[in-house]
Amino acid sequence: xxxxxxxxxxxxxxxxxxxxxxxxxxxxxxxxxxxxxxxxxxxxxxxxxxxxxxxxxxxxxxxxxxxxxxxxxxxxxxxxxxxxxxxxxxxxxxxxxxxxxxxxxxxxxxxxxxxxxxxxxxxxxxxxxxxxxxxxxxxxxxxxxxxxxxxxxxxxxxxxxxxxxxxxxxxxxxxxxxxxxxxxxxxxxxxxxxxxxxxxxxxxxxxxxxxxxxxxxxxxxxxxxxxxxxxxxxxxxxxxxxxxxxxxxxxxxxxxxxxxxxxxxxxxxxxxxxxxxxxxxxxxxxxxxxxxxxxxxxxxxxxxxxxxxxxxxxxxxxxxxxxxxxxxxxxxxxxxxxxxxxxxxxxxxxxxxxxxxxxxxxxxxxxxxxxxxxxxxxxxxxxxxxxxxxxxxxxxxxxxxxxxxxxxxxxxxxxxxxxxxxxxxxxxxxxxxxxxxxxxxxxxxxxxxxxxxxxxxxxxxxxxxxxxxxxxxxxxxxxxxxxxxxxxxxx
Numbered sequence: 001x002x003x004x005x006x007x008x009x010x011x012x013x014x015x016x017x018x019x020x021x022x023x024x025x026x027x028x029x030x031x032x033x034x035x036x037x038x039x040x041x042x043x044x045x046x047x048x049x050x051x052x053x054x055x056x057x058x059x060x061x062x063x064x065x066x067x068x069x070x071x072x073x074x075x076x077x078x079x080x081x082x083x084x085x086x087x088x089x090x091x092x093x094x095x096x097x098x099x100x101x102x103x104x105x106x107x108x109x110x111x112x113x114x115x116x117x118x119x120x121x122x123x124x125x126x127x128x129x130x131x132x133x134x135x136x137x138x139x140x141x142x143x144x145x146x147x148x149x150x151x152x153x154x155x156x157x158x159x160x161x162x163x164x165x166x167x168x169x170x171x172x173x174x175x176x177x178x179x180x181x182x183x184x185x186x187x188x189x190x191x192x193x194x195x196x197x198x199x200x201x202x203x204x205x206x207x208x209x210x211x212x213x214x215x216x217x218x219x220x221x222x223x224x225x226x227x228x229x230x231x232x233x234x235x236x237x238x239x240x241x242x243x244x245x246x247x248x249x250x251x252x253x254x255x256x257x258x259x260x261x262x263x264x265x266x267x268x269x270x271x272x273x274x275x276x277x278x279x280x281x282x283x284x285x286x287x288x289x290x291x292x293x294x295x296x297x298x299x300x301x302x303x304x305x306x307x308x309x310x311x312x313x314x315x316x317x318x319x320x321x322x323x324x325x326x327x328x329x330x331x332x333x334x335x336x337x338x339x340x341x342x343x344x345x346x347x348x349x350x351x352x353x354x355x356x357x358x359x360x361x362x363x364x365x366x367x368x369x370x371x372x373x374x375x376x377x378x379x380x381x382x383x384x385x386x387x388x389x390x391x392x393x394x395x396x397x398x399x400x401x402x403x404x405x406x407x408x409x410x411x412x413x414x415x416x417x418x419x420x421x422x423x424x425x426x427x428x429x430x431x432x433x434x435x436x437x438x439x440x441x442x443x444x445x446x447x448x449x450x451x452x453x454x455x456x457x458x459x460x461x462x463x464x465x466x467x468x469x470x471x472x473x474x475x476x477x478x479x480x481x482x483x484x485x486x487x488x489x490x491x
Contacts, residue, residue: 002068003439004057005425005432007237008076008156010034010044010096010259013052015060016425018432020441022452024423025064030056035093040100040339040347043093046082049155050162057223066224072163072215072231073435075240075427076156078176081134084151091145094155095134097176098260098295100339102133103347105140109133109178113194115276121190123182123272123280124175128339128347129295132178135195152201156234163231164213169203172239175281180205182282183270206233208240208284209437209445232438235284237427238262238291244430245395245421246453248285248446253391255410255418256426257400261297261373263380265290265389277343277383284434285445290389292342292380297373298400300335300351304369309362318370318405320363326409327468331355331364332476333372334483342380344480348487354479370406371469374413375476381414393417396459397426404459412465413473422456 002025005016012031019025030052035043061069079097084090095101109118109126118125126133131154139146153161154177157169174180179197181188187202206212211230220227234240238256242264247254252266268287272280283289296303306312336349353368384391396418400406411418423429433448442448 001070002064003070003432003435004060004072005428005430005435006053006072006074006159007240007426007428007431008049008074008159009237010077010098013049013056014428015056016428016432017060017064018429020436022423024425024429026060027425028056028060038101042096042099042338044080044096046090046094046155046158049159053159053162054222057225061224067226069225069229071435071439072229073431073433073438074156074159074234075237075431076154076159076173076234078154078173078236078238079129079131080155081131081138082153082155082158083138083145083149084153085148086150088151088161091148092142097129098338099134100128100347102128102137105133105136106347108136118178119272119276121188122178122180123270124178125276125345126178127341127345129341130176130178132191132195135197139196149201151203152197153203157203160212160231160234163215163219165216166213167203168206168212168233170206170208170233170235170284171282172208172284173234173236174205176236176279182280182288185282207286208233208235209434211438230438232434234431234434238264238293239281239284239289240427240430240434241397242266242289242430243284243433243445243449244423244426244428244453245397246449247395248283248449249287251390253394255377255394255396256398257298257373257396257406258398258426259297259299261294261377263292263377263384263394265384265391273383273387277345278380279342284430290384292377292383294335294373294376294380295339295341296335296337296351297377298398300337300369300373301400303337304366314403317366318403320361321367321405325367327412327465327472329364329367329371329472330357331360331368332479333368334479335369335372335376343383344379346484346487349480349484350487350490352483370409371413371472372476373400374406374410375473377410378413378473379477391416393419395419395421397421397424407459411459411461413469415461415466415470417461418459419455420457420459422454
């Protein structure tokens with residue numbers, strides 16, 4: 001038996017072919033462009049996602065028997081607004097999770113409607129990347145297009161629609177729209193009214209492992225698959241990645257160093273950070289989770305190396321960062337290249353290097369980027385600890401986690417062991433596990449993770465290095481407040 005896991009990312013979609021033992025038999029990645037029409041804007045063509053599937057899945061199956069495919073699961077970038085008309089045609093490019101155009105709408109929701117009211121209705125406050133502010137922006141700036149909306153979808157749900165013809169979503173992904181009553185797992189009528197959304201525009205809600213439907217005939221033919229292959233609802237990328245690392249049930253933690261950076265804390269009970277610095281979302285295992293999300297994580301390192309230093313040889317750039325340099329760098333980096341979400345919620349925040357001198361080296365700046373992202377993740381880590389949440393250790397995944405140096409820095413910045421799971425495939429692997437549960441191979445997501453996910457290595461913190469990073473972190477946390485008032489004047 002084979003299962004397909006689809007990880008619909010911001011720069012590419014990754015496809016995994018996984019067997020019943022949880023072994024990854026094949027992988028394929030298909031990249032596509034990202035558009036920045038104006039500073040702070042971020043858009044993508046949904047057709048590019050579907051094209052990636054049409055090309056990627058047949059390539060994934062090359063050399064395998066398609067009749068052995070038993071199910072398909074998806075994990076996908078969250079919050080993106082895909083608006084369809086009455087003929088299910090895309091009305092405009094999708095506005096993505098890292099788009100910062102909605103500062104005005106976020107202020108309206110948080111200040112005029114009120115944070116307490118939003119938290120009451122949805123368990124969260126407004127952030128620039130969330131879907132509801134994008135709808136308000138579209139209503140105000142593109143009224144003709146807004147008037148033609150018949151369906152609102154999230155990115156992975158658009159692919160589910162292309163596969164099955166069904167408009168569906170899951171609770172974990174829907175949690176990030178600011179339209180879902182997360183505690184009661186239903187659409188919030190109050191938020192729909194505030195945003196001018198008709199409830200029939202919204203997709204039917206499912207648990208992540210629930211089957212949405214079989215492949216529609218034309219999709220099955222195009223992909224080279226049997227028509228009876230079921231597709232489950234899937235999950236938002238962070239929830240899917242948490243499943244892929246076994247971060248399910250009560251008390252689990254997963255840190256993802258992907259394009260964005262997240263700290264994900266799973267729970268079997270609903271809970272809300274009273275200051276709403278962390279998101280309170282539904283989890284793909286049927287429970288809930290708290291999550292801190294920074295908008296630029298591994299993308300900061302990609303920007304610095306590829307766009308500025310003009311190299312994609314990441315190991316070479318890190319080679320001169322020797323152990324004795326850790327915790328002693330005199331340069332700091334603010335990783336707010338796209339503004340920031342957790343925990344500062346500031347669309348005006350910008351990236352910055354500070355502390356450079358005439359003896360600052362290229363390696364110092366590379367190190368500052370890795371450390372700056374790690375310090376920013378700790379900001380959310382500290383919020384979770386302030387709520388009484390115990391985080392004795394964490395899993396780690398994402399492209400940035402392939403760097404041994406970065407894992408060492410992060411383990412010591414946080415002062416906890418970081419576990420690396422055997423199969424480091426993040427959302428795509430979690431999506432394949434959800435497909436297995438959907439097909440009845442396992443009774444629950446927790447049971448599937450217990451059987452399929454194992455730890456292969458652990459990065460332990462060093463007490464002396466942790467102490468050095470503690471001092472550096474206390475300096476780092478003073479920089480953003482000192483710069484905050486400057487950022488709006490730089491736009």
